[in-house]
Amino acid sequence: MKNKVVVVDDHTLLLEAIGGLVRDFENFEVLYLCKNGQELLEKLKFPKNIPDIVLMDINMPLLNGIETTKALNEKYPQIKVIALSVEENEKTILKMLRAGAKGYLMKDTKKEILKEALNQVVEKGYYHTNTISKLLIGSLTKDETAVQLKEREVEFIEHACTEMTYKEIAEKMFLSPKTIEGYRDSIYEKLNLKNRIGLVLYAIRNGLFTP
Amino acid sequence: MKNKVVVVDDHTLLLEAIGGLVRDFENFEVLYLCKNGQELLEKLKFPKNIPDIVLMDINMPLLNGIETTKALNEKYPQIKVIALSVEENEKTILKMLRAGAKGYLMKDTKKEILKEALNQVVEKGYYHTNTISKLLIGSLTKDETAVQLKEREVEFIEHACTEMTYKEIAEKMFLSPKTIEGYRDSIYEKLNLKNRIGLVLYAIRNGLFTP
DNA sequence: GAAAAAAAGGGGTAAAACCCCCATGCATTT
DNA sequence: AAATGCATGGGGGTTTTACCCCTTTTTTTC
Numbered sequence: 001m002k003n004k005v006v007v008v009d010d011h012t013l014l015l016e017a018i019g020g021l022v023r024d025f026e027n028f029e030v031l032y033l034c035k036n037g038q039e040l041l042e043k044l045k046f047p048k049n050i051p052d053i054v055l056m057d058i059n060m061p062l063l064n065g066i067e068t069t070k071a072l073n074e075k076y077p078q079i080k081v082i083a084l085s086v087e088e089n090e091k092t093i094l095k096m097l098r099a100g101a102k103g104y105l106m107k108d109t110k111k112e113i114l115k116e117a118l119n120q121v122v123e124k125g126y127y128h129t130n131t132i133s134k135l136l137i138g139s140l141t142k143d144e145t146a147v148q149l150k151e152r153e154v155e156f157i158e159h160a161c162t163e164m165t166y167k168e169i170a171e172k173m174f175l176s177p178k179t180i181e182g183y184r185d186s187i188y189e190k191l192n193l194k195n196r197i198g199l200v201l202y203a204i205r206n207g208l209f210t211p
Numbered sequence: 212m213k214n215k216v217v218v219v220d221d222h223t224l225l226l227e228a229i230g231g232l233v234r235d236f237e238n239f240e241v242l243y244l245c246k247n248g249q250e251l252l253e254k255l256k257f258p259k260n261i262p263d264i265v266l267m268d269i270n271m272p273l274l275n276g277i278e279t280t281k282a283l284n285e286k287y288p289q290i291k292v293i294a295l296s297v298e299e300n301e302k303t304i305l306k307m308l309r310a311g312a313k314g315y316l317m318k319d320t321k322k323e324i325l326k327e328a329l330n331q332v333v334e335k336g337y338y339h340t341n342t343i344s345k346l347l348i349g350s351l352t353k354d355e356t357a358v359q360l361k362e363r364e365v366e367f368i369e370h371a372c373t374e375m376t377y378k379e380i381a382e383k384m385f386l387s388p389k390t391i392e393g394y395r396d397s398i399y400e401k402l403n404l405k406n407r408i409g410l411v412l413y414a415i416r417n418g419l420f421t422p
Numbered sequence: 423g424a425a426a427a428a429a430a431g432g433g434g435t436a437a438a439a440c441c442c443c444c445a446t447g448c449a450t451t452t
Numbered sequence: 453a454a455a456t457g458c459a460t461g462g463g464g465g466t467t468t469t470a471c472c473c474c475t476t477t478t479t480t481t482c
Binding site: 010014105106111114161162193195197 | 223224225227229231235295297316318321322325371372373376404406408412415416422
């Protein structure tokens with residue numbers, strides 16, 4: 001019995017191409033392909049559509065890789081997710097692993113490594129490269145969870161990533177400029193930032209804002 | 212006689228996967244795969260390695276797609292380049308077309324479209340989707356070339372994409388703060404920006420700075 | 423229901439950013 | 453020789469940010 005694989009990626013070309021690669025591996029078969037997380041969750045409502053492994057991109061519209069992985073881990077814990085991404089961003093990788101991904105592959109992976117990863121996930125239940133393992137060890141020492149942004153603060157950060165002044169942002173969010181300054185100050189403290197430029201860079205690097 | 216295709220992309224998985232797709236098309240064969248522009252130029256030194264079509268990614272280390280395409284157009288004008296990218300950035304697309312690319316495909320393209328593009332490039336010498344055609348028409352009216360940043364201004368912009376104050380940037384560039392302000396003001400005018408946030412976003416969106 | 427935490431708003435000061443308009447020196451062009 | 457372009461630096465002003473420390477109101481928690 002071949003292991004059933006589903007590939008999820010919004011870039012159709014990449015999606016079909018990776019599907020093609022997996023189809024070439026002897027002990028794997030491609031069940032179907034999805035363009036985003038929402039499409040996958042729809043499909044999974046039918047038991048015949050439940051795969052053994054999901055190869056999942058992280059940056060997707062509608063429902064991204066992290067949220068989708070979380071959902072899968074709750075509803076279908078038997079499905080093993082391997083993240084697939086060009087993102088080398090440490091925090092993103094960690095978020096994905098926390099969401100329950102069993103492996104993480106950079107997109108500059110060789111065909112053989114993909115096969116190896118698929119096989120290891122089937123046999124051992126996980127696949128981690130050296131890079132990822134080191135990251136995991138590092139994450140134990142750092143207290144990442146301490147930084148928790150409020151809903152309204154995230155909203156403010158998105159507005160801060162434009163040419164608007166704080167006064168204008170305040171108007172847009174129906175708040176006093178002073179409240180906005182309050183948000184800013186508490187964010188600066190939490191994230192150890194010096195000025196708005198730093199905030200913008202933080203937002204971009206952590207996916208809160210896409211330029 | 213099959214048309215010879217070379218794929219250039221730094222993401223190995225994508226590289227191999229696209230190679231696989233092209234291999235499946237009847238009238239095309241994959242000569243070889245490259246991880247960046249430099250590797251391609253090395254290969255081309257041997258006449259037997261000269262393909263009919265190059266499928267080229269834009270963002271690559273060592274020698275990016277735009278520079279590589281320029282080089283190809285000078286030395287091997289018979290080779291037709293099709294750009295392949297996730298970038299939807301207008302300016303990047305235009306740069307690539309100006310460099311001499313005969314076609315431009317987003318990575319969310321279907322397998323059939325890729326085949327269609329390859330065939331059209333062989334037959335007509337070019338392949339442009341509606342989106343690209345509209346862009347081309349638009350570019351004729353706008354005088355994009357007017358905006359020309361000086362060497363030193365670009366250097367300043369890179370520093371502006373950090374938490375440094377202008378005073379600190381001035382020290383780092385061995386200039387008076389007033390000179391820095393001069394750079395800033397002329398850049399704001401040229402690029403129609405309101406403040407430093409806008410500058411940072413411009414820099415990121417146009418590849419002057421990678422966060 | 424009281425205590426604690428958070429969200430929202432405020433005052434004041436100093437620094438940074440922004441915006442004009444101007445001067446010098448130096449190379450290239452005409 | 454005059455003109456142009458450009459890099460560099462400056463004066464003096466306003467606006468916007470940053471950074472203090474503080475109060476009131478709402479929400480959460482025990």
